[in-house]
Amino acid sequence: MTKNSGTRTPETLEEMIELKAEMFGNRLTASIVRWFRNDTFFDGFRNTPARIIISSLSFIVLYGGLIRCWITQSSLLEYIIALLVVLVMQAISVRFVFQIEGREILDEYQSQRRDRAYRRAYKNIRSIIVAGVVGWLAYTYIRDHADVELGGWELLTYQRAATIAVFAIGLISLQKYLAYGIKGEPFMSRDEVKKMRNS
Amino acid sequence: MGRKPKADEELVFNRLEAIRSKAGITRQQLADAVDVHYQTIGYIERNEYSPSLVLALRIAKALNKKVEQIFSLEEN
Numbered sequence: 001m002t003k004n005s006g007t008r009t010p011e012t013l014e015e016m017i018e019l020k021a022e023m024f025g026n027r028l029t030a031s032i033v034r035w036f037r038n039d040t041f042f043d044g045f046r047n048t049p050a051r052i053i054i055s056s057l058s059f060i061v062l063y064g065g066l067i068r069c070w071i072t073q074s075s076l077l078e079y080i081i082a083l084l085v086v087l088v089m090q091a092i093s094v095r096f097v098f099q100i101e102g103r104e105i106l107d108e109y110q111s112q113r114r115d116r117a118y119r120r121a122y123k124n125i126r127s128i129i130v131a132g133v134v135g136w137l138a139y140t141y142i143r144d145h146a147d148v149e150l151g152g153w154e155l156l157t158y159q160r161a162a163t164i165a166v167f168a169i170g171l172i173s174l175q176k177y178l179a180y181g182i183k184g185e186p187f188m189s190r191d192e193v194k195k196m197r198n199s
Numbered sequence: 200m201g202r203k204p205k206a207d208e209e210l211v212f213n214r215l216e217a218i219r220s221k222a223g224i225t226r227q228q229l230a231d232a233v234d235v236h237y238q239t240i241g242y243i244e245r246n247e248y249s250p251s252l253v254l255a256l257r258i259a260k261a262l263n264k265k266v267e268q269i270f271s272l273e274e275n
Contacts, residue, residue: 107235109248 045093047184054093055178058086062170069163076162083170090177094185098176113180120179125172212274216244218262232261 010016044050065079096105097114106114143150219229219240226244230237233254242248243258250258250270259266 107239108251108254109235109239109242112248 042092045089048182051093051182051184054086054089055182058090058174058178061086062167062174066163066167070160073157073159076159076166080166083166087173090174094177094180097180097185117176117180121175124179125175128171210246211249211270211272212246213243213270215258215269218264218269222262229258229261233257
């Protein structure tokens with residue numbers, strides 16, 4: 001397979017099929033993403049009441065799922081699916097803000113709001129990590145010094161370790177959307193308004 | 200963003216809504232002229248957002264006014 005100015009030229013039948021499949025996959029993904037972003041059907045996700053519901057739901061799923069999976073040591077798959085659902089809902093709700101290709105659509109107010117969301121997300125993640133470490137240190141101190149029967153590393157089973165890993169991924173993925181706030185994104189971007197007027 | 204400014208933040212007051220209304224221009228028309236979303240004009244008018252110097256100059260130019268006629272550090 002040779003590369004020519006960043007484009008591949010298929011030399012065999014297998015390569016041609018592979019390239020066609022890849023192009024089809026890219027086109028399919030792009031059209032699904034475009035549909036999610038631009039179809040007015042999803043406008044209901046973008047107003048302030050919807051953002052309140054979606055953010056509350058994300059919070060409940062993220063922390064509620066962590067507690068439930070930690071206690072029951074099961075339902076990890078349901079936790080992952082629920083996190084993916086709220087993540088998609090958040091991505092539909094905040095369409096362009098965190099997308100690189102959407103940056104030219106944002107004006108300075110929206111760009112500042114996005115930057116503030118990133119700063120808040122970073123601070124929130126840092127606070128949660130610090131709280132977790134302090135909590136663990138306090139727990140081990142109490143276990144070693146107080147006359148209380150508490151478990152050690154044996155509590156961290158494979159299932160629970162996986163739960164923490166899923167929680168960490170969910171926390172990092174959702175945090176920017178949660179930090180973005182509840183004020184709804186405009187239903188129409190500047191480009192959409194201009195297109196509508198010119199059509 | 201879209202929130203009330205904190206007490207310790209320096210506020211920039213403006214007479215944008217009055218001047219825009221007097222000029223008979225809608226938020227959307229002004230937004231198109233200065234290349235921002237119409238909601239951003241609303242946030243500026245309600246003092247929920249202080250525009251950058253570039254945007255303030257663009258707004259002044261679009262309304263054919265001086266910047267200090269629209270924006271000020273003291274509430275008039």
